[in-house]
Amino acid sequence: MSGAITRRNFLATMAGGVAVLASGPAWAGRAQPARQRIASLIGEAATVLTVAQRIDVISKALIGSPYRGHTLIGSPRRAERFVLRDDVFDCVTFCETVLAAALAREPAQFETQLRLIRYKDGEIDWRARNHYFSDWCANNVANHVCRKLLLPGSETIDKRLTFMRGLGPRQVSMTVLSRDALIDNRALLATGDIIGFLSQRPGLDYFHTGFVVVTGEGRLMLRHAAKSRGRVLDQPLPRFLADNHAQAVTLLRVKEPATMASVT
Template sequence: MAGRSDEILQKLLSARNSAAGEELSTRSEAVSRQFLGVQYRANTLIGSAEHPEELVVELEGVDCFTYADYVEALKRSDDREQFIDSLIEVRYKDGVVGFRNRKHFFTDWSAATPAIATDVTAELSAKSVAVTKHLNRKDSGGMYLPGLPEVSRQVAFIPGADVDDTVVEALRTGDYIGAYADDGGLDVTHVGIFVDTPDGPVIRNASSLRANNKVVDEPLFDYVRTIPGIVVLRPTQ
């Protein structure tokens, strides 16, 4: 672990364990809240088709995907060793730390076995749309991740204009919300965590926007108006 990450991990585990007996949504909110204000930091993971993968734990700075990784792994752990094991399970297929095994796409969480989350998008709205994606292959040509194959997958999303009160009422705190990608080679462009707060529904996310550049809570409806639609994965535990 880099820098102060080991010290930070102990504080995160303490917060998680304080909520261990609570419902899943309460546990998710308690853990994800600890990251509010943490700096946005991209490209912290190490590994490519040419360079060996390393298991990175960087808690001083997160991007939207590593933030989701850490929250999900923490929810499943009560000590440091279990956290490492859970992070490997969440981030990689078949428990193998490797670039080709990394779950590079949001919907890998629901497509891999065992599933980390269930795709509930189509259940939330009759207006959901299913699209066959060719993940990793850019519409403009070439691959997003050289050295990895193209993956054909049907991805359902709810158009932004159709994310209404009924949809939001069916969401649960702790659901993972992906910003649907128009490009056929991506499923989503951003990921956050749904939280039903006393002040209204928000998406808790590691924002790269210059005005934020950290983990923040953004009003969900304001955010949804800026994206094509949402993909919703519900954690299995």
């Protein structure tokens, strides 16, 4: 894979170098201000000890940002472009942007982190993009960005995916937790955990994703880019589950960046 992130250029970037990008990043819209905002957020969070705390700081700063879908560029017939935005988000690009900024301890690392999170092996190609959230989970566990959060009651289910045109049907296995088991095990959740909501629609794996936030009073909140609300916001997680008839979820916990040195 000519566009893949190798161990050598990934570690060079983590050490303060600049990785070679297969396609120049497309800072859509306010390109220079966007770079500056991301750099500012990384700087604000740099002194925070844990990656979960940095996720909280950065995601909170983006509350109120408008929702916009279909901002990524590429298709089976159109060359993929590496799009970076800080001004508008859908649920997945919000999680990706926050996570990449939280893992980057300096601005020069942000683009490499985002590539690794968005694309299998960091390869800028439409077919390497994590179109299904089940692919997003599997690839970001494989590259040591996240680990599965297995709470009591977790189980594995299989589903046939046919939703994405151009990818063809596939069978996937997903580790899920029922809504009731999630609430029963709420004390085991932490701010910064990534949550995906299982879809009941044939051919689709998940319908939404966001970050778990545990307030000082112990309330469970969902911080996400909501199409229905048109912006990034916090909502009570139990209410979101009920309103959207969500029956099961998948949970990931982000690893500390030091563990990412094993990416090849």
